[in-house]
Amino acid sequence: MQNTPLKLRIAHLYPDLLNIYGDFGNVLTLQKRAQWRDIEVEVVKITAGSVINSDDFDLFFAGGGQDNQQIIAANELIKNGAELLKAAHNNKPMLAICGAYQLFGKYYLTAERHKLKGISILDVHTLAGKNRFIGNVTAIADFLPVRTIVGFENHSGLTYLGETAKPLFKIKVGKGNNGLDKTEGARYRNVFGTYLHGPILPKNPHFCDYLLQLALNTKYKCKIPLLPLDDSVEYYAHEARICAKY
Numbered sequence: 001m002q003n004t005p006l007k008l009r010i011a012h013l014y015p016d017l018l019n020i021y022g023d024f025g026n027v028l029t030l031q032k033r034a035q036w037r038d039i040e041v042e043v044v045k046i047t048a049g050s051v052i053n054s055d056d057f058d059l060f061f062a063g064g065g066q067d068n069q070q071i072i073a074a075n076e077l078i079k080n081g082a083e084l085l086k087a088a089h090n091n092k093p094m095l096a097i098c099g100a101y102q103l104f105g106k107y108y109l110t111a112e113r114h115k116l117k118g119i120s121i122l123d124v125h126t127l128a129g130k131n132r133f134i135g136n137v138t139a140i141a142d143f144l145p146v147r148t149i150v151g152f153e154n155h156s157g158l159t160y161l162g163e164t165a166k167p168l169f170k171i172k173v174g175k176g177n178n179g180l181d182k183t184e185g186a187r188y189r190n191v192f193g194t195y196l197h198g199p200i201l202p203k204n205p206h207f208c209d210y211l212l213q214l215a216l217n218t219k220y221k222c223k224i225p226l227l228p229l230d231d232s233v234e235y236y237a238h239e240a241r242i243c244a245k246y
């Protein structure tokens, strides 16, 4: 460990527009799991009209939102799109949930036929479907030490992966991106888009720590070990949510 305290700055993108189904809990989880390891954390809320300098941040988070809020958020994201793309190319971790996931893609065509341009970090596009996908999800993450991921989905958008997109998880129970191809979410470098609320990170501490580790690796340009925590309560919640059918 270094002598100077480790510090992470988290940008919480548009929490006033994109924060449904408790997605704010993801930011709290990132913050607490870092602080429990004596890593200082500053969370900065990025609100409409803010100009982002990506050099100021080590990790980016954006939550889900309804279509009406997404229209405003889409415009705001586009204004900072180049800066967010730069951060993605610099391997900074980003987690975008549901409505934000759709806006990190190429476009989202809403049920009212609004075509919301995305920031195209992820090679995906989304079309409003006729039905909502609502329910608990169990998925598999090949890149994590604990491979199960649990979450809750609630979306009518159907997301399709482009040629260069990699799925984030494989669906075991639930609908995922589009209900057809068993993919859930998408990944580009260290940018993660997923439909999973829950919120996802408290119930999947292995995914939270993966993001923290990426943020530290990228910032400090070396692998800083994350001290183990007592995750018995977190994994009790995780196990309880693994869908019985799986």
Ligand code: GLN
Residues within 6 Å of the ligand: 020, 063, 064, 065, 066, 067, 070, 097, 098, 099, 100, 154, 155, 156, 157, 158
């Ligand atoms: N409005 C989007 C949809 O229904 C996203 C909803 C959400 O973020 N949960 O597909």
